[in-house]
Amino acid sequence: QVQLVESGGGLVQAGGSLRLSCAASGRTFSSYAMGWFRQAPGKEREFVAAINWSGGMTYYADSVKGRFTISRDNAKNTVYLQMNSLKPEDTAVYYCAADWNLGSSLRSRTYEYDYWGQGTQVTVSS
Secondary structure: OOOEEEEOOEEEEOOOOEEEEEEEOOOOHHHEEEEEEEEOOOOOOEEEEEEOOOOOOEEEOOOOOOOEEEEEEOOOOEEEEEEOOOOHHHOEEEEEEEEEOOOOOOOOOHHHOOEEOOOEEEEEEO
């Protein structure tokens, strides 16, 4: 079992940056692909970015491509989401998730992920 704890959310002005972190428990962190999702009020949870078990492959939603960067440090059992050029429409609760996946493809559907964190709020003011 994997437990995930997100941190780094907050309030930022449009155009600013934040870095989210997700710390994972357990000795099998490097066996999981990791993803970031977000959910705005009244909307469904949506895919943001994913990274494979080694960190050598990433995948982004079109809405964040070129602005957000996902990375991981397997020695620290942590995955990051660097968010630059933030927009008010990026406001949401951000969740990290773990996908037991040592394959070559990255997944973007919520049901494909096995474990979830509790989320961290990101608010971007205009």
